[in-house]
Amino acid sequence: MRRGDEKFPDNGFEAWGGYMHAKIAKLEEQFSARAGTEDIITNIFNGVSIYVNGFTIPSADELKVLMTKHGGIYHTYQRSDDYIIASNLPDTKVKNMSLVKVVKPEWITDSIASNRLLDYRDYLLYKNSRTQRQLNFKKVLKNDNSSLSETKNFNCEAGSLFPNEIQNTLLGENNLGDITMHKNETESKPIPNDPLPSTSNTVLLEKSKENNISVDLNQHKPSTVAKTAADPNFISEFYNNSRLHHISQLGACFKQHVNDLRENSNFLFPAREDLKKSILAKYDYNNFSQLKFEKNKVIMHIDMDCFFVSVGLRNRPDLRGKPIAVTHSKGGQGRPKRPGVDRSTEFGLYKQKQMKKLGIATGKPEDEIVFETRVDNITDEDDKYGSMSEIASCSYEARAKGIKNGMFMGAALRLCPNLETIPYDFDGYKEVAYTLYNTIAQYTLDIEAVSCDEMYVDCTELLADMNVNVQSFASMLREEIKRKTGCPCSTGFGGNRLQARLATKKAKPDGQFFLTEDLVEDFIFEIKLSDLPGVGRQTAQKLESLGHVTCGSLQTLTLATLKCQLGIKTGAQLFDQCRGRDPTPLTFHTVRKSVSAEVNYGIRFENENQCIEFLKQLSAEVHSRMQQFKVIGKCITLKLMVRDEEAPVETAKFMGHGFCNVINKSTSLSTATNDVEIITREVISICKKQNIDPKEMRGIGIQVTKLELINSKPSKGSISKFLTNNKVVKKETEVKSELNTDSKMFEVAESIKKPVTNESYGSTSPKKSPVAKRRGRPPKSMKTQLSSTKNAMSKFLQGQNVTRDLPYKDPMIRDVPKEVPHNIEQPRPKGLIGLPWDKVRELLRAWLESGQSPLQCDVDMIVAYLQEMVVNKNTEKLFVLMNFLRRMTKEIGRNDWLKVYDHVTEQVQNAMIAVYGKRLFISD
DNA sequence: ATCCTCCCCTAC
DNA sequence: TAAGGTAGGGGAGGAT
CATH class of the missing domain: 3.30.70.270 (Reverse transcriptase/Diguanylate cyclase domain)
Structure with missing residues (x-):
């Protein structure tokens, strides 16, 4: 029995597909004409089928759309007669496949551009022999003056899945490894007010027609390398690495x-x-049993x-199966000790500090505490085990020898002398x-x-x-x-x-x-506490000192004890975790709460000027990021790392920060800003107050918190005002009398003190394309724009034909337990989606005034449409529709319609919580 | 009680 | 040589 059956008893009308279905059949006709024109543009690829292998530009999804629109066929799985579209293939694959039909994606795009099917042989990824690879790059190398913002910030524009990426290159056996590849500068947007104007001269290496071309790229390498933070290019250099x-x-x-x-x-x-x-x-x-989860x-x-290792090994199949580490260090070569280095003193200070911390935490005398540090294996000698380059990632073969991520190269080599290194990519x-x-x-x-x-x-x-x-x-x-x-x-x-x-x-x-559910209890019993997420080195050591190493053991402690030992939240979390419980739902939508930039490497100033100059640069960096994320902020914090007076002046790690004391100082502004002048001024002012010898500085960071979105109007009418939490909803309903006009209902409560946090900060959606504008849909990437429109429409049309057989009832609804409101559980039926909201309002009105009893299938369609609005963040119109529905159902005053309203509201609020973590404010 | 500031811890 | 950043959660303790 369907869950909805009780709420909306079948009155016999449903057999006809419901009121809404009949009505929208007409609307659908209008759209079918338009949808048709978007279907197939040309027949360039008539009879051509492709299969996309690996990463390509355009992406596989985009190629799929292009093929469909130009008469070709796209296969998700490779068929024998497919052209294989690829920009790069791992060597392992190259060895095992015929390469005669492996073609670069440019074949597709160029063919479309010239409106005819070009000869694929001109676009073969490999020609003649396997060893002769065609170099295919159009790449920008920057010189030493290039602006930092162009190279280090990732660009996540939705307009293209991978917009600024360099064209994939086939370096093959050519050793071009230490040349830095950078994004094409022509695609970088100038950053307004950027204090570091781009002065870069770029060298464009045009696509070569020759195979095996040899270009001396070394001549373009930066002539000088920024060594310390006093160098104007340091931030860029550092962040790039x-x-x-x-x-x-x-x-x-x-x-x-x-x-x-x-x-x-x-x-x-x-x-x-x-x-x-x-x-x-x-x-x-039949080979699988039905698994049941909690x-x-x-x-x-x-x-x-x-x-990092796996990515690096794609081009180095010869190294597979060996102990590998990704690190900056080449490894192996001993280096003469820098004068002034005193590793034992520095490491001793680290150990002391840790010991003190543990002593306080556990109440044990310090000499009884035993613990390991990652410097234990590092010596002060200039031998080959002295490298303090950190291992970012290591292969399982390396892990088998005891090597771990974050370990110093020297220590790792001691554990595994034949450890091989690969560079970052x-x-x-x-x-x-x-x-x-x-x-x-x-x-x-x-x-x-x-x-x-x-x-x-x-x-x-x-x-x-x-x-x-x-x-x-x-x-x-x-x-x-x-x-x-x-x-x-x-x-x-x-x-x-x-x-x-x-x-x-x-x-x-x-x-x-x-x-599965039946395994949890035994499984969790054996889990080590240090393997629990949230339990790091400190917590694990503390728990160990309390006599607990495994979850099973910790289960003997009461909730009160844990809270007392670790704090209220952490204690409660651990109490749950060691029993395999986790009440926190997944969050599909994130909101940024702070923006910061810090550098704790290479900070060596000779005088105050250099320090101030660096603060200016770092402020500019923070400012630039704030612009990127479209936020302003109210609270500015400066973090300083200062050499501890007992620590050696020369640090154990080259240009590292050594043993330091950390100072955090913040200012609260009266109004939020992202003004680079204000940030700089505040930061310099805080710094000067600390009275620190610039020579002793080892690290600097700037953080901005209490963020607000740029252009979010704090005045009434802003979308943000619709979103509010339950607390506020209650308060406001008490105060506000019933509002009758739609526009008035837009006035919604907002916690005065809290910044507006309803929208994601830093959305990088591109400007609406003309197409998107015309359709009145949210901006989409090329992929989603084309495919979604087509799919929404075609499925919509299909849906109409089978309406009577398949009313919009969703089997999921009855299957999902009601107590999990965090997610949108129902796959959205397609009926109304894609229709303009005002059309839907008209339909709603007609439906409500039809005098019929509401049907489940119609209700489901409305719910799906409204949930789609939540997901598309069309809260403004959603608000209008919800209030419209509320008013109309109230007017009718019949119990069944009021139930409809309650049901719809509940579903919409579930979606709101899933997407925004907040409920929509609705007047009652 | 609740907020704010200055930490500390954790994760990748 | 070497590239020890960044965001979020939370606690202690003082101010309100």
């Missing part, structure tokens, strides 16, 4: 990417059908295996990450981005919709990711995010694990 900076930027970039995808999606996932077909073709379902939720955690990480995210996004957008190589995915709806079992889904998905990226990944499944995450750890490397 900083792994942590890249990790952080990429993380933020993909959180935004998910925001953008959700914002621009119609939440139809045609790729599900393809996947389902290949699963059915490949797997015998609370019937299926949360997937997905994580690339030793990400920051562009590669971004490519692979995009492919990863876009692959998942084909199937669902219930994604919480964690970092560039890791995310949580709520698969509950997806799996129910596809009606496939989770094992085969996991296998096919991982296969697809490996095929597209050339990198392995692991997935874990559980009933909540903690379980999924722990399952991934178990699955690694290159595996999958399903932590």
Whole structure:
């Protein structure tokens, strides 16, 4: 029995498909004419079928659209007669395949541009022999004067999946490794008020017609290298090479990417059908048992295996299976000790500090505390184990020897003398990450981005919709990711995010694990506390000193004890975690709360001027980021790292910060700003007050918090005002009398003290294209713009033909337990989606005035439409429609219609909470 | 009680 | 040589 049956009893009218269906059939005709014109433009690719392998520009999704529009065929899985479109292939693949039809994506784009099918042989990725690779690059090398903002900031524009990326190059055996590749400057936007105007002279290497061309690129390398922060190019140089900076930027970039995808999606996932077909073709379902997860939720955690290493190994198959580390250091060469270095003193200070901390935390005498540090294996000698270059990522073979991420190269070499190193490939990480995210996004957008190589995915709806079992889904998905990226990944499944995450750890490397309900209790018992997310070095050591190393052991402590030992929140979290519980829902939409920039490397000033000059530059950097994210802020914090008086002047790590004291000082402004002058002034003022010898500075950071969106009008009428939390809703309803006009109802409460946080900061959606404007739809990337429109429309049309057989009832509704309101559980029926909101209002009015009893299928359609508005952030019109519905149902005053209103409201608010974390303010 | 500032911790 | 960033959660303790 359908859940809705009780609420909306069938009165016999439903057999006709419902009132709404009949009505919209007419509207649909208007659209069908338009949709048709967008279908096929030319027949250039008549009879041509392609299969896209790996990362390409345009992306596979974009190529799919292009092929469809120009009469060609796109295959998700490779067929024998397909042209293989690729920009690069891992050597392993090259060895095992025929290359006669491996063609560069430019074949497609150039053919479209010249409106005829060009000879594919001119676009072969490999010609004649496998070793003769065609160089195909159009690339900009920058010289030493280039502006920093052009090179270090990632660009996450939704307009193209990978807009500023360099053309993929085939370096092959040519050793061009130490040349820095940069984005094409012609695509970089000038940043207004940028205090560092671009003075870069660029060298454009035009595409060569020759094979095996040899260009002496070394002559373009920077002639001088910025050594310390006193050098004007230092920030740029440093950020370009900083792994942590890249990790952080990429993380933020993909959180935004998910925001953008959700914002621009119609939440139809045609790729599900393809996947389902290949699963059915490949797997015998009898081999799989039906897995049951806690609370019937299926949360997937997905994580690339030793990400940086895997990406680096795509071009170095010869190194597979060996102990590998990604690091700046070449490794192996001993270096004479810098004068003044006193590692033992410096490391001693670190140890002392840690000991003191633990002594306070545990109440033990300091000499009883035993602990390890990562400097334990580093000596003061100028031998080959002295490198303090950090390992960003290491292969599983290296891990087997005890090497860990973050370890110093010297210590690692001591553990594994034959450890091989590979350089960073920051562009590669971004490519692979995009492919990863876009692959998942084909199937669902219930994604919480964690970092560039890791995310949580709520698969509950997806799996129910596809009606496939989770094992085969996991296998096919991982296969697809490996095929597209050339990198392995692991997935874990559980009933909540903690379980999924722990399952991934178990699955690694290159595996999958399903932590089903029946396994949780035993599984969690053995888990080490230090493996729990949120439990780092300090917490783990503290817990160990309390006598607990595993979750099972910690289960003996009461909630009160844990809270007392670790604080209220942390204690409660740990109490849950060690039992495998995790009440925190996935968050699909993130809102930025701070912007900061800091440099704790290479800070060596000779005088105050240099320090002030650096503060100006760093302020400019923060200002530039604030512009990028479109925020202003009220609170400015300066962070200073100052050499501890006992620490040696020369640090153990070259240009490192050494043993320091940290100072944080902040100012609160009366009004939010992103003015570079104000930031600079405040920051310099704070710095001067500290009275620190510039020679002793080792690190500087600037952070801006209490953010507001630029252009968010604090006055009434702003969209932000519709969004408010429950608390405020209550308060306001008490105060406000019933409002009758739509416009008046826009006045919504807002917490006065809290900054506006309803919209994602730093949305990088492109300007609306003329097409998008004409349709009145949100801006979309090329991919979503074309495919979604087509799909929405064509599915809409199809839907009409089968209306009577398939009323818009969703089986999911009855399957999903009601107590999980965090996510939008229902796949959206297609009926109304795509219609202008005012048309829908007319339909609503007609429906409400029809005198009929409401039908479930019509209600579902309305709900789907309104939820789509939430997702598209069309809150303004949503607000109008909701209030319209409220007023109309009240006027009718019949119980069944009032129930409809309650039901719709509940569904819309669920969507609001999922997307914004807040409820829509509705007058009652 | 609740806020603010200045930390500390964690994660990637 | 080496590139030790950045955002968010939370706690202690003082101001309101």
